[in-house]
Amino acid sequence: MKRILVWFPLIFCFTVFSQTNEKKVILLDVDTNEPIGEAVILVLKTKQVLMTNEEGSATFELKGGSNLKVTHSSYLPIIIKWASLTQPENIFYLKSKLNTLDDIVITSRDPHEIIKDLVANSIKTLTVPARLKVYAREFFKLNGNYTYFNDGLINFQLYREQKKVKSILLLEQNRSFGLIDEDISSDLLGYNLNSMMEKYYVFSVLRPLLDEKTSKKYNFVVKVNSMNQEYNDIIATPIPVEKTSDVLDDFKIVYDLKKKLIVEITAVTSAETLASIDENTEKGSENLIRSVFKTNYRIDLGSYYLVSSNEEINYSVNAGNEIKNIEILNNLITTNFNIQNFTYNDSQVFKDKTLFNAKNSILTDYWNFSGLTPTAKELEIINKISE
Template sequence: MKKILVLFQFILCFTVFSQTNEKKVILLDVDTNQPVDGAVVLVLKTKQVLMTNTEGTVVFELKGGSNLKVTHSSYLPIIIKWASLNQEENIFYLKSKLNTLDDIVITSKNPHEIVKDLVENSTKTLNVPARLKVYSREFFKLNGDYTYFNDGLINFQLYKEQKKVKSILLLEQNRSFGLVDDLVFSDLLGYNLNSMMEKYYVFSVLRPLLDEKIRKKYTFVVKVNALNEGYNDIIATPIPVDKTTDLLDDFKIVYDVKRKLIIEITAVISPEALVAVDEKTAKGAKNIIRSKFKTNYRLDLGNYYLVSSNEEINYSVNVGNEIKNIEILNNLITTNFNIQNFTYNDSQVFKDKTLFNAKNSILTDYWNFSGLTPTAKELEIINKISN
């Protein structure tokens, strides 16, 4: 009888400690009570990376327990104790760094030279070879209506070949819904999965600031935040002109001063820049309406890698008999990072450029625990497209 009781207690304890816990965390601004979008939540036990959506929410599953580390370039970091995650919705508040005035950095070095050094050092320091497990998501809008959606879990094996960053892709799960207009399908500016990582790992978005002629069209300011003295911000803004053929982004680069590594890049085309460019009217011509680019990089225990990217573009295209409005919204988040290569067969390698033509492979509801939880509005859009 005692043996049976001991065995029962062992099974009970094993079940309790091995069961999977689903947790939901909501991050709010302590002053405005508004959701904090784009905060990175690191599960310290597994090193899984999550990112809050526009509702400030992350959802994840975990066997056992783990503390969480929350970071955001505009907020002070916090540690969330596992014991405090005892509600159906666990709400935590972040204190903004933006409540204090920025100090302008006095430096004898030209800001564009700082950018050049940052790109060189960051490119050299990024872990390659490495393995990234990534959640990728795309929404496509045609003439204001959502018409197509895809997402998937993708493993990227990064390696260098003749100083270029290459990648081998293994597709774990994916799904796509909706239809894409044949007239604009070949013109889609969605993720090119084969070249995407190279773009992020050589910082190609910053090329205008490195070009001898183009950089002269910018003004540069270097700032440091009083609550985050370890980071500086480089603000690069196009010099205003009445008319131009160049459509230039406004840039913000957040970098680690001590390590000279890029932490965050934001590039946005301002309304003023759009006004200064004449509209193209020829058949096949494209006119940018809105453009946004953002990437985040993480430095953790000596490893340096891409954490997330967000690309949004809205443009019109003249197809001859009408003007079509196209909008693509891309998100990517690295949920797991590893310096070890994965093993694979050549038949398992995903060789297409995008997920548009990939056959649906749905084994679990991976999108709910992928690191970027869909909002209620996004779920409504996906359900509408898929029906």
């Protein structure tokens, strides 16, 4: 049997909302003509944050005019004048600011100490308390087929409690549709929203690089490279000291040279690491196939906050009578940042772990102007699941 999630208003909502003030921006590399994904676009009038997708595009809606500020760690920033947004698709080109040579930074300091100081300074500098309006979305794939999708607008109120970052969630809008196999636990669906933001604000993904227990099992080959005048990156690759079943990622950390703040973190489990791990064949066991983690942080006029995250995980589950393949793709984009607290009643707080457990609530076509425009492939998937 299948669990069917019925969502009647979907087709109606796609057709009824007006698109009259829609603007679309496409960013391309000036040298290669390739699309530039994960570029941050700030609407200067409203302070809304957009992020380009894999096609290099971002779509938004605005009454009146506003210039746009475009930034990316690998490209020179540009200001887009509102008067230049005259076409259905407005193309702009960015120039790379990466060094053409692979310059390794010579330093007398242990790279692990550099990472330790970066993490400590970044945690201390992150703007808390603060309010983040976040668009969250998730694709669920079972045995190679996309079977479930949800997204929503969430307000995260971040605050400190006994030196720890905590979050309060208010769910503004959400939609959910698809088919879920009854044998798949709801715990496997989605990331825990109550702990996710707290994790991003303490950089827990980097703990293997700082943990003394980990260093006894692994050596990390760490290189500090110069990206450009503003940023360095740190590449950390694990090498096992002894036979172990632990799974450690390859890390890349991009940081601001002057402010000593982390700008990007990427953690990917390499094919070599996965190949070295023995497969568990017991019933109920899980075997990792792919894992990708990436976060981006924004430094802007004295504020420092999470602007986006992308997590992908693919693993197999031994269900006894069959092996099931599960893949989850999760995205967050902070569309608005504010240092003011919001007011709320306890009954308004979202206390469930994932949007899977929330009732559908649709007030606007928020997904069209969420800050993260779906690619043509993603839109095809969403439409297919919703049918």
